[in-house]
Amino acid sequence: MNEPQLRSQMLRISHLIYERGLLVAMDGNLSALLPSGQVLCTRAGCHKGFLTDEDLIVVDRSGRMLRGTGRPTSELKMHLACYDERPDIRAVVHAHPPISVAFTIANVSMARCVLPEVVLTLGTIPTVDYETTGTLALADKIRPFVRDHDAILMDRHGAVCLGGSLLQAFCNLETMEHTAKITKAALALGGVKELPPDEAVKLRSLGLKRYGGPPSAIEKADQPGADLPLACQPCREAAPAPTPTGTPKAPLRMARVVDTPPRLIAGAVDGEVEDAVMKAVLEALGR
Ligand SMILES: [Zn+2]
Numbered sequence: 632m633n634e635p636q637l638r639s640q641m642l643r644i645s646h647l648i649y650e651r652g653l654l655v656a657m658d659g660n661l662s663a664l665l666p667s668g669q670v671l672c673t674r675a676g677c678h679k680g681f682l683t684d685e686d687l688i689v690v691d692r693s694g695r696m697l698r699g700t701g702r703p704t705s706e707l708k709m710h711l712a713c714y715d716e717r718p719d720i721r722a723v724v725h726a727h728p729p730i731s732v733a734f735t736i737a738n739v740s741m742a743r744c745v746l747p748e749v750v751l752t753l754g755t756i757p758t759v760d761y762e763t764t765g766t767l768a769l770a771d772k773i774r775p776f777v778r779d780h781d782a783i784l785m786d787r788h789g790a791v792c793l794g795g796s797l798l799q800a801f802c803n804l805e806t807m808e809h810t811a812k813i814t815k816a817a818l819a820l821g822g823v824k825e826l827p828p829d830e831a832v833k834l835r836s837l838g839l840k841r842y843g844g845p846p847s848a849i850e851k852a853d854q855p856g857a858d859l860p861l862a863c864q865p866c867r868e869a870a871p872a873p874t875p876t877g878t879p880k881a882p883l884r885m886a887r888v889v890d891t892p893p894r895l896i897a898g899a900v901d902g903e904v905e906d907a908v909m910k911a912v913l914e915a916l917g918r
Contacts, residue, residue, distance in 0.1 A: 637663050637671055637797070642682050644801045645673065648726050649680030653808060659726040659789070662710040663797050668692065672710060674701030705765030712770040713777050713793055719846055720793045724800040727789035728808035730815055734758075735786045741811060744831035744863045745823055749810050751838030753782050754848065754858055756807055761786040779847050779858065782807045795843075828865040835859055 641661055648654055659679055662672035670690050677686040688699030694707050710723045734741050735758050742755040757776050762769040776783045782792045782803040790807055794800030817823050839852040848858035856864035
């Protein structure tokens with residue numbers, strides 16, 4: 632895509648991200664690599680629902696302003712870290728999808744193999760430990776995660792989604808939030824039934840070959856367990872045994888889970904489900 636095409640796609644996707652409720656107010660930022668290798672991105676302090684061409688700036692790979700008006704966002708460091716770590720990607724979308732972020736606050740992992748389509752296309756969604764927003768420390772903290780994943784969550788903050796195009800990065804963001812919504816609804820109905828480990832590994836291996844993914848993950852497509860965390864794999868010597876509830880116990884932050892499935896909340900129907908599920912999750916965590 633040339634620059635005019637990328638600029639118009641960035642506006643369209645930015646508006647969609649706002650309209651889909653994946654961020655509010657001045658939250659979030661988008662970036663894409665221009666054919667020159669420079670970075671087209673949204674400036675600091677602009678509303679993504681009303682984004683115009685004047686809100687787009689061009690910076691170099693060290694974040695220095697090259698064209699446009701306004702200033703780069705403090706979160707640009709995060710985008711640049713993604714491009715450094717993943718020469719295969721062309722776009723990064725950062726948003727604050729509410730249900731996904733709620734999972735991090737409630738300390739419920741999204742690194743679980745639940746939906747076949749998600750295992751095929753994204754694998755698992757890890758959570759990066761809390762770090763102050765807009766800092767170099769946060770950008771450094773996400774590096775090892777973006778090396779191996781196309782969609783990651785940052786504790787109490789939001790999502791970073793990568794792609795070979797802006798559309799792909801946006802799809803990964805939508806998939807993450809859709810997964811969070813379905814998982815939350817399942818928790819409200821009584822619990823989450825994970826895919827059998829053998830099936831999860833089969834799907835992931837197939838997905839990496841069919842749809843691609845991070846180069847480090849593709850390399851593992853034919854290895855036992857593909858790129859899934861040990862907790863999602865069939866029991867092997869080093870893998871922790873599943874608990875009687877089927878919920879794996881894993882030392883990995885990226886695979887942390889609650890051991891006690893939330894109880895079915897009596898009378899939690901329609902609008903009440905929203906509040907009830909959070910209550911159930913917090914109770915399960917003993918808070
Ligand atoms: Zn943010």
